[in-house]
């Protein structure tokens with residue numbers, strides 16, 4: 001609650017330019033607009049992911065972002081804001097970067113997973129206009145599986161937890177809480193809904209306010225962050241129709257059990 005309040009304060013109109021410093025992490029026509037963002041069918045925040053043999057069921061702690069262009073060679077991924085790389089792993093389908101941000105006094109952490117072509121090292125300073133990695137290429141997807149045809153993005157409220165030294169991943173110092181969230185309380189303790197985070201950060205410039213409130217039907221309402229229904233009702237965007245802790249009625253169990 002305190003961090004949400006701080007977010008609202010920092011991003012409120014007239015209080016600095018923090019919101020302008022937060023960008024969509026993709027090469028989009030407008031990196032300050034959710035209309036430039038498309039998620040996979042099960043890529044919404046807060047969707048329950050079914051158990052797998054080695055992983056209990058858990059909430060999806062981020063969003064699965066689709067590539068913005070049909071570019072299966074070098075579609076770039078950018079940091080959401082300036083910051084510093086604090087953890088890095090490069091093991092194929094699970095390659096990951098964690099970046100620490102301090103924007104206008106608000107600390108937060110972003111996670112980028114299922115990525116390739118990392119251009120940054122541990123402790124690198126990053127700029128939202130310089131790519132840090134790219135989406136998987138066609139060859140990599142054929143090797144790892146097409147369920148990874150997206151990248152997984154998270155925004156953390158709290159510091160990622162420290163890992164012991166791992167010789168196989170020498171630059172992997174921290175882990176997110178990606179598979180740890182089995183309750184709504186747990187999810188909200190660690191994570192922002194990335195769409196809410198973006199929307200709030202840009203709230204001073206939301207240009208598409210709609211009076212309808214039809215974007216999220218009540219039965220799909222959010223147990224995760226009730227305020228989102230109000231927030232999302234301000235937008236007309238296909239990506240948000242199944243956001244909010246509910247399960248989209250057109251999802252099959254097969255889809256829900258896919259990897260994050």
Ligand SMILES: [Zn+2]
Nearest residue numbers: 063064152260
């Ligand atoms: Zn995911």
